[in-house]
Amino acid sequence: MRFTDGFWQLREGVSALYARKAHDIEAKDGRLVVTAPTKVIETRGDTLNRPVLTVTLSAPIEGVIGVLIEHHTGGRIHEGFDLPGLDPTSAAGVASLDASGGTLASGDLVARIAAGEGWNLSFERAGTVLTTAEEKSVALLDVAESVALDGQLEDQLRRHRGGGSQRYLHQQLNLGVGELVYGLGERFGPLVKNGQSIETWNADGGTSSEQAYKNVPFYLTNRGYGVLVDHPGHVSFEVGSENVERVQFAVAGERLQYYIVSGDTQRDVLERYTALTGRPALPPAWSFGTWLSTSFTTDYDEQTVNSFIDGFAERDLPLSVFHFDCFWMREFNWCDFEWDPRVFPDPEGMLRRLHERDLKVSVWVNPYIGQRSPLFAEAAGQGFLLQRSDGTVWQWDMWQAGMGIVDFTNPDARRWYQDKLRALAAQGVDTFKTDFGERVPLDVRWHDGSDPEGMHNRFAQLYNEAVFEVLQEREGQDAVVFARSATVGGHRFPVHWGGDSASTFASMAESLRGGLSLAFGGFGFWSHDIGGFEGTPDPAVFKRWVAFGFLSSHSRFHGSRSYRVPWAFDEEAVDVTRVFSKLKMRLMPYLYQRGVEAAQTGTPLMRPMQLEFPDDPSVAYLDRQYMLGGDLLVAPVFSETGEVEFYLPEGEWTSLLTGERVTGGRWLRETHGYQSLPLYVRPGAVLPWGARDDRPDYDYHDGLQLRVFPGGAGRRSITVTSPDGTARTYTADLEEPTE
Structure with missing residues (x-):
């Protein structure tokens, strides 16, 4: 959702009230509670007839800080996501006040809110500022009915909300020079999200559109933090687009909750994020x-x-x-x-x-019951299908004639x-x-x-x-x-x-x-x-x-x-x-x-290059190759001719298919037949090699080989877990590369 007309002006029909200062800051129960007037308070009369925003900082788990922005608190509150790692009864933070303002520490992540005029909320880790929310970053906005909203989805949501003027809250967080944004669920455009407008709203739009089946209002950057917007409804992101210096996220209503998740690397951020949201189950x-x-x-x-x-x-x-x-x-x-x-x-x-x-x-299977199904009457009669406001079953003919939807x-x-x-x-x-x-x-x-x-x-x-x-x-x-x-x-x-x-x-x-x-x-x-x-x-x-x-x-x-x-x-x-x-x-x-x-740990099996090589600026934009685990680099061939261009990070890499050794730190162009592609083993890797090629679920320890690849030194231990859960540790000598 775009609210501005360039850098200086709001769109016609949009009004905005910004958090102008931290009028007072309270430290209680491991939290900071900030009263943020939408006007600089110069006299006592300025406190009248004026909205305030309440900003609450909390620490649900170590290394994570939550920010809750509220206008009116008596209205309907969107429920947040199911966060297994979130314990509302505990507080991992240490809150303190001094003359300059308030701080909330959650492990090595610190939030600082400056007292007095000029809204300034910063997030720091180990003395380094990760991001800040400064002037005009927190806003309560009203959008008149006459304003043409951005796209069909916003129009649909406006009608659902009853039409008329619409109220939003937005937060903007500063982007540093060279800071790149990744994530926000399954998106089929460029991997780096800078410059993109993204609506987190599940849709059946195929892989060739801006829509996505899997929308996740969580992004992480190459600066050691991520942001989860805890709002399961529609969240509108402007990633260095409406304001090219900031990431903006906006929701309808009177309440906006988000979490800052920190870590040394993007993998560390993912580990903390999945500690909060839950870890993936291990498939058989x-x-x-x-x-x-x-x-x-x-x-x-x-x-x-x-x-x-x-x-x-x-x-x-x-x-x-x-x-x-x-x-x-x-x-x-x-x-x-x-x-x-x-x-x-x-x-x-x-x-x-x-x-x-x-x-x-x-x-x-799917979650729909077609009208012709013998189960439709059974489900409808027991109130198991979604209903309209008048109590009748919601139905339509797209996909299955007269289908209803199971109310889970x-x-x-x-x-x-x-x-x-x-x-x-x-x-x-x-x-x-x-x-x-x-x-x-x-x-x-x-x-x-x-x-x-x-x-x-x-x-x-x-x-x-x-x-x-x-x-x-x-x-x-x-x-x-x-x-x-x-x-x-x-x-x-x-x-x-x-x-x-x-x-x-x-x-x-x-x-x-x-x-x-x-x-x-x-x-x-x-x-x-x-x-x-x-x-x-x-x-x-x-x-x-x-x-x-x-x-x-x-x-x-x-x-x-x-x-x-x-x-x-x-x-x-x-x-x-x-x-x-x-x-x-x-x-x-x-x-x-x-x-x-x-x-x-939450580290995915198929890994973007950025997760494995955070200190190599050459991988920042790569989206035609990936790491399969930590030791195999895969560059699929996207051409009939077999021509492929890819990047190898520093070190001596080995082709798993041919045994050829290639020096990295550079781009390569290769041509491959259909039975080949760039598949390179990381320098110094020890690759456990199974004894069977006819099935995936065998005893991996029986006949296991350790394939040792050049580029390392000393001894390396690896663990292999068999499907029955038996885990054993093996040690290989990297000084004498063998297979």
Whole structure:
């Protein structure tokens, strides 16, 4: 939301009242409470007929400081996100006052509020100023009905709020020279967010738009801090755009809460952020293997399924999971959670036969109930579907005719939905693809009275959590879902995939940008549709995407109206799939351990270069390459010719595929065939190399090799954790590079 007309003026129809000074500062219960008049108080009469803002500083956990800005406190308050690390009964901060103002220390992070005229709130770490909020940074704004709002979304929200004048609060935080901003969820544009306007509002817009399925109002910068806006509704960000010296975030209403999260590096910031919002669960080892899908709207039956599975076996292609997309249920019945008896007359027998072939089974679900589904009347009659203000069921015809939406704020509706999934799990279903969850309406009332705007993004969290719980209940099985929509905390329920991409090189690149951007929000495990979703890729796109797909945390073949079995493209596609799927199986001791690390620390498995090389300015803008764990650099090929340009940081790197040693600290241009790509091992790495190439879930200690690469010295210890939880530490001598 833009409020200004250039640097000097407000837009016509916009009025703003700014926090002008810290009139008084109180220190109590480990907090600072600041009364901030919106006028410089010169006489006692200036205290009359004048709004004030109350700014409260708190410290929920060490290294984190919360800022709450309030105007009127008697109105409806947006509930914040579910933050498992937040304990409202404890205070990690030390508040103090002196003649210059107040300070709140939370570990090595310190907030300072200056007393007297001139609003000045600064955040420091180890004596270094991270960012500041100065004059005109905190504002209470009224936007007249006559003002043309920025975009369709703002117009929609204005109508929902009742039209008329709209009230907002905004905070601006200064950007330093050379300071770069990352994150804000899954965004498909440039990885560096400076200069962008971003609306955090979940939408089903594909990967080629400014919309996103996974909106996370958290960003971090290259200056040792991040910012979480604790507002599950619409948050409007202007990142060095409206005011190029500042990041601005604005919300509608009378209350704005955000947290400053500090750390030595961006990885440290993520560790603290995930301590606050929760750590990702560790997916089971089998989930790291190949997922094969029926695709979206294709025709298939058990014979089709078996032909695909046989085709993989005959061609010596590892396969771990078979996924049934939407037409496992009868058309117009989505969802009734019943196998279509016309094509699957014996689902229990079929699932048993798939398990006998050592496969896991995934089925597609969504949170909607079509009117033709036998479950619609059942759910509507018990009040389990979202309702309009008049008590009727909210329905529309987009997606499924007359569909309603399950109200997960109703505990009975949640259990009802979960019971349908439990029945499928009892049949033999191992996991669920939790599709959709973005098109959540505003003209509804929720069972628990939640504000519809605040529930729009949170719905995805409730939906995925409900499904994840069902899978966690199964004795002896770790839970994993394949989820599309998410918001803050969604990373606790992996895995997420990048949504509907086109079958082109450009879309392949934008998918990677989305995944890297999402990683800055603590999402440890991420996937994408190999070959792209919309359309049918030509063989070149498919083969290049295969290499990228198997060098991601999770690997799934999936499309829209056409199959994605490799032999549907050409025989070389089969060879490429064999090479890279077997390579991933060999890498499983390494990949699974990096997954353990993600679950323990919040550091994602697929890492933007900026997380691993924070002191190398050359990586600041890189979004066509990434680190797979800490020791493997991957640069996917986004061209038919095989030409690729990438950057190697300092040191002597080794190609994992050829053994060639290359000196880093420079850009390289290479040309690769379809069975190759830039895949370089970090200097001095010790890579645990598995003994099997046919499956992901084996005993990694049995036959384990340690591949030692040049560039280090002395001895290095690494830990390898097997799928059964057995962890062992191995030591390698880096002075004598061997394999």
